[in-house]
Amino acid sequence: MSLDDYFHDETYFGDFTYRNSPQAIKRFPFPFPEDDYMYSVNMEPHVPGRKGSVFEHAFDVDEHYVAQMRDRARVLAEDPLRCQSLPHMTLAGWDLLELIMESFARDYPQWFELHKDGNRWHWINRPLGIDDKFTFLDESTLPYGPMEYITRQAQGDFTLQDQRNDNLWIEAGMVTTQADWSVDFDIGMNFHEWHAPVPLAREMGVFDRALKFLLQLQHGAPVRRFNWTMTVDPLLDTSPENYHKWGPSKTTMTRETIGRRQHLRVELQTLFRLPRSNAIAFPIRCYMISFQDLVTQPKWARRLHRVIRDLPEELATYKGFLRNRPLMVEYLSQFDDGKPTSPGWWPEDE
Amino acid sequence: MQTQFDTTMRSRPRYGVLEPRPGLAHLIVADGEGGEAVLALFAQAPELLETARVIYMPGANGTDMTAELEAVKPAQFSRVPSYAAGRQRIVKVLGDAHMGLQVYVTGTEGLMGQVQRDAMEAGLPHDAVQTEHRGSLVRRVQCVHCKGITEHVRTDPFQCGHCGLNLFVRDHYSRRLAAFQGVCVDAEDPGEVPPAVERFK
Numbered sequence: 001m002s003l004d005d006y007f008h009d010e011t012y013f014g015d016f017t018y019r020n021s022p023q024a025i026k027r028f029p030f031p032f033p034e035d036d037y038m039y040s041v042n043m044e045p046h047v048p049g050r051k052g053s054v055f056e057h058a059f060d061v062d063e064h065y066v067a068q069m070r071d072r073a074r075v076l077a078e079d080p081l082r083c084q085s086l087p088h089m090t091l092a093g094w095d096l097l098e099l100i101m102e103s104f105a106r107d108y109p110q111w112f113e114l115h116k117d118g119n120r121w122h123w124i125n126r127p128l129g130i131d132d133k134f135t136f137l138d139e140s141t142l143p144y145g146p147m148e149y150i151t152r153q154a155q156g157d158f159t160l161q162d163q164r165n166d167n168l169w170i171e172a173g174m175v176t177t178q179a180d181w182s183v184d185f186d187i188g189m190n191f192h193e194w195h196a197p198v199p200l201a202r203e204m205g206v207f208d209r210a211l212k213f214l215l216q217l218q219h220g221a222p223v224r225r226f227n228w229t230m231t232v233d234p235l236l237d238t239s240p241e242n243y244h245k246w247g248p249s250k251t252t253m254t255r256e257t258i259g260r261r262q263h264l265r266v267e268l269q270t271l272f273r274l275p276r277s278n279a280i281a282f283p284i285r286c287y288m289i290s291f292q293d294l295v296t297q298p299k300w301a302r303r304l305h306r307v308i309r310d311l312p313e314e315l316a317t318y319k320g321f322l323r324n325r326p327l328m329v330e331y332l333s334q335f336d337d338g339k340p341t342s343p344g345w346w347p348e349d350e
Numbered sequence: 351m352q353t354q355f356d357t358t359m360r361s362r363p364r365y366g367v368l369e370p371r372p373g374l375a376h377l378i379v380a381d382g383e384g385g386e387a388v389l390a391l392f393a394q395a396p397e398l399l400e401t402a403r404v405i406y407m408p409g410a411n412g413t414d415m416t417a418e419l420e421a422v423k424p425a426q427f428s429r430v431p432s433y434a435a436g437r438q439r440i441v442k443v444l445g446d447a448h449m450g451l452q453v454y455v456t457g458t459e460g461l462m463g464q465v466q467r468d469a470m471e472a473g474l475p476h477d478a479v480q481t482e483h484r485g486s487l488v489r490r491v492q493c494v495h496c497k498g499i500t501e502h503v504r505t506d507p508f509q510c511g512h513c514g515l516n517l518f519v520r521d522h523y524s525r526r527l528a529a530f531q532g533v534c535v536d537a538e539d540p541g542e543v544p545p546a547v548e549r550f551k
Contacts, residue, residue, distance in 0.1 A: 185527065188524070189525070189526075196522050242495075243494075243495070243534055244515060244537045247537030248537070248538060
């Protein structure tokens with residue numbers, strides 16, 4: 001299969017031609033192991049998972065890779081503030097570049113190659129047509145800073161957290177596929193500050209526990225968790241910066257179009273301790289699936305109906321879909337026959 | 351009297367009460383009713399007057415305590431019309447600072463945030479600056495859409511002074527920008543703007 005056959009030519013903006021293949025639907029990271037949902041720290045070791053799943057490798061490169069990198073370039077051209085790195089974070093950027101290049105070259109040798117001769121590195125990225133020679137740790141040999149260079153070639157958002165004073169400080173980030181938060185506003189904040197707008201979780205002690213856990217994160221022992229929200233049309237860039245442009249789309253969904261337009265948006269969040277800088281890399285990988293594709297898996301359809309129907313109102317408001325919840329519940333209820341669901345999120349386990 | 355805050359907000363800084371600390375030099379910045387906290391500081395430790403550099407600006411609400419402050423005769427006193435106008439002087443003092451500079455800021459949140467930001471940029475740790483909130487609770491707000499900052503915001507929602515969008519004020523504060531976040535209030539239903547309520551007096 002040639003590169004052009006595997007990687008979709010599709011858009012996340014304007015005409016929204018994004019589609020999941022039948023294989024991508026089967027491997028979608030459905031985030032609900034039970035029929036109800038509440039915040040939890042829910043972190044588990046990020047170890048290789050089932051073959052073919054999004055957990056198979058440290059970083060998942062899928063059929064949407066090329067199109068998502070094009071969408072990132074489009075967003076950055078419009079708003080360069082989506083990628084920022086405070087001056088002391090450059091070393092962490094190199095750490096991230098090394099982590100991604102080594103992982104890609106190891107896990108996808110058909111697409112990526114990394115050759116090292118001391119600090120002289122040669123990087124080949126076939127899907128994007130990149131072939132660059134540069135000196136590791138020498139910024140002047142790359143067209144961008146190290147974080148920007150590598151995250152223009154890796155799906156998902158990335159932030160880098162410095163660790164000091166028993167806290168984590170978000171001090172670099174590439175953020176173009178975000179669920180309504182602004183890296184330009186949040187950069188420089190500590191862990192509690194950047195989570196300030198999240199309802200309920202602080203009272204539950206979620207952030208204190210999560211921070212305590214992350215401060216102990218070890219190099220070589222990454223962890224992962226899920227987060228999720230809802231997006232109308234497969235718009236990757238649901239930024240607050242452009243909210244006044246995409247906000248109206250929420251009001252135009254109907255019974256006839258909800259199956260096609262409403263998407264469950266899942267973030268696979270992973271956390272890696274970086275070796276030189278002692279910073280933490282936080283890749284936030286976004287997956288989207290339309291309701292009509294999701295309900296082809298009977299277990300997911302039943303469960304999503306129950307989760308959305310029973311979600312506390314504060315959470316539906318915070319996640320920005322309170323307005324459309326009745327429409328979603330009505331649509332999903334057609335696919336819920338009331339039968340019990342098996343534990344865990346894999347579709348084939350029932 | 352010290353301002354009472356009705357709610358605690360996670361990303362909002364906590365403010366204290368100015369207390370004299372030993373130091374070789376003392377930079378004191380205040381706006382509006384912050385002048386009262388400066389007088390209270392000097393009453394507690396009159397020896398500070400000998401080395402104090404006071405930079406004062408009237409409040410957005412018109413409160414002007416220039417005469418009272420000048421009357422106690424600090425070593426140096428400057429009255430400036432606004433933070434933007436006085437910023438160069440403040441940044442110079444911070445940049446010239448040697449070990450032992452004490453920084454005190456009192457008045458509105460926007461003033462304290464900007465001095466803390468400039469002190470951090472000058473290399474002082476953010477807790478090296480003592481703060482005491484006095485007077486108005488008006489907010490300094492950054493529009494997340496156009497990035498313009500509107501000073502002295504009293505109502506929620508309000509209209510961005512730069513791009514004209516109607517913004518609600520999120521309880522989310524950035525020390526780096528010294529500003530709260532403003533987000534379009536009628537993004538989903540353009541034109542449906544709720545009536546402005548005076549939330550920040």
